[in-house]
Amino acid sequence: MIDRILPTPEKFASCPDDERILPFYDGQFECVYILLHPFFKPTAIDIERFFPSAWPDKLEIINGCDAISWREIIGLSGVNSLCDIDIGLRTSIGGLKKELSNEQFSKKLAELDQQNIIHPQEGDIPPLLENRLLKTIKELGHDWLWVGDQFGTERKLLWIDDLVEKDEIPSHGCIFTHDHSLLVTTHWDSHCSFLCSSKEVIEEMLSLDPFEGFYCTPKTEVYWGAYEI
Template identity: 80%
Template sequence: MTDRVLPTPEKYASCPYDEKIMSFYEGQFECVYVLLHPFFKPISIDIERFCPSEWPDKHEIINGCDSISWSEILKLSGLNSLSDIDIGLRTSIGGLKKELSNEQFSNKLSELEKKNIIHPQEGDISPLLENRLFKTIQTLGHNWLWVGDEFGTERKLHWIDDLLEKSQVPSHGSVFTHDHSLLVTTHWDSHCSFLCSSKETIERVLSLEPFEGFYCTPKTEVYWGAHEI
């Protein structure tokens, strides 16, 4: 019997796992920008809704929550760097090896719950970023986007206006343009997404929407908070 081995996923439609980000995308994308998923605070949604069985949908969060940047979280938590936040978030979900985790960082972020501040979800494009990204991609001249799973085995072409109205992106999914020039993907254990394209295109995106984040260097790893970024 022949073993069923999946083909290697196309780089324009997939996400690195535990490696240097730019090395993974070499030959496909010139540049990668790490999009930090905002924390958020419910304004018109009962805080009790934020549990797995009753979690609000995308539009409820967009319309009913305030977005809180990582820069603001540094001020509120007393942490010193974006890396501290990343390590604290990953520690809180058990996403780091023991020697890399930091319970002190995690506890400082947990203290924010007293102020009704919700942690960003890992593994999914933030609902507070999703439609902003889609509208920006439209402005760049794209009307269609492929939406696929994390393994590159399933994908479907969507009209962007339809994506704005519904939640169609799967957990750990990838969203990419038909010409393979732009990709947004989310690592399953991360509270950020990767925006991959040319430097010119990403600069254009950021001029339209100043998404909080940072550019990858050749040394930036998927678990970037625990390494040099």
């Protein structure tokens, strides 16, 4: 019996596993910007809706919640840095080795529940970022985007305006342009997404919408909170 081994996914449509981010994309993308997934607070949705069987859909969250930045969370939670938030979130989902986890950071973030502040979800491009990204990519002159799964085995080409109105991106999925010049993808244990392109394109996107985040250095790891940013 022959083992069925998947081919290596193309870099323009894939995500690094547990390694340095820029070296993974070497030869494909010049630059990677870490997009921090916002915390959020319901304003027009009952807080009781936020459990798995009743979780609001994309447009409900966009229209019924306010985004809260990681910078704001530093002040609200008492942690000291973006790295502390990253480690606290990963600890809360069991996404770190014991020696890298920090239960104190996780507890401080858990206390935000008392203010009806909800943690960002790991592994998916969040609703409060998705349409902002789509509209900014359209501003760059793109009308279509490929939507792919995490394994690089399925993809479909969709009109950006349709993506804005619907919820078409699969869990752990990615979006990338037809010319392979831009990718947005999310690591399954991360509360952030990777915006991959040229420095010029990313700078233009940030001028259109100042997404909270930071640029990768050659040393930035997927599990960046535990290492050098």
